[in-house]
Amino acid sequence: EDGDLVQLRFVYVDEVDCIGCTYCAGVARNTFFMEEEAGRARAFLQGGDDPEASASAIECCPVNCINYVDYENLEILEK
Numbered sequence: 001e002d003g004d005l006v007q008l009r010f011v012y013v014d015e016v017d018c019i020g021c022t023y024c025a026g027v028a029r030n031t032f033f034m035e036e037e038a039g040r041a042r043a044f045l046q047g048g049d050d051p052e053a054s055a056s057a058i059e060c061c062p063v064n065c066i067n068y069v070d071y072e073n074l075e076i077l078e079k
């Protein structure tokens, strides 16, 4: 309404299903990192990479455990 861009979708890694291959963190390194203790990927900065890089990271995941979610669901999932 005020002309500012608003992010409508966010990336979320289901860390239970992540196999720790590191692909996503290599493709979109400003969005995903490998959490050291569990060895699984996590999104640390929403919108850190351009949308194409984030989409490529999602596509390269061999177990399809990265998804787009809306803000409401992101808050629920992160808890």
Ligand code: SF4
Residues within 6 Å of the ligand: 013, 017, 018, 019, 020, 021, 022, 023, 024, 025, 040, 041, 057, 060, 061, 062, 063, 064, 065, 066
């Ligand atoms: S590409 Fe998928 S399985 Fe591989 S580290 Fe990222 S989230 Fe985990």
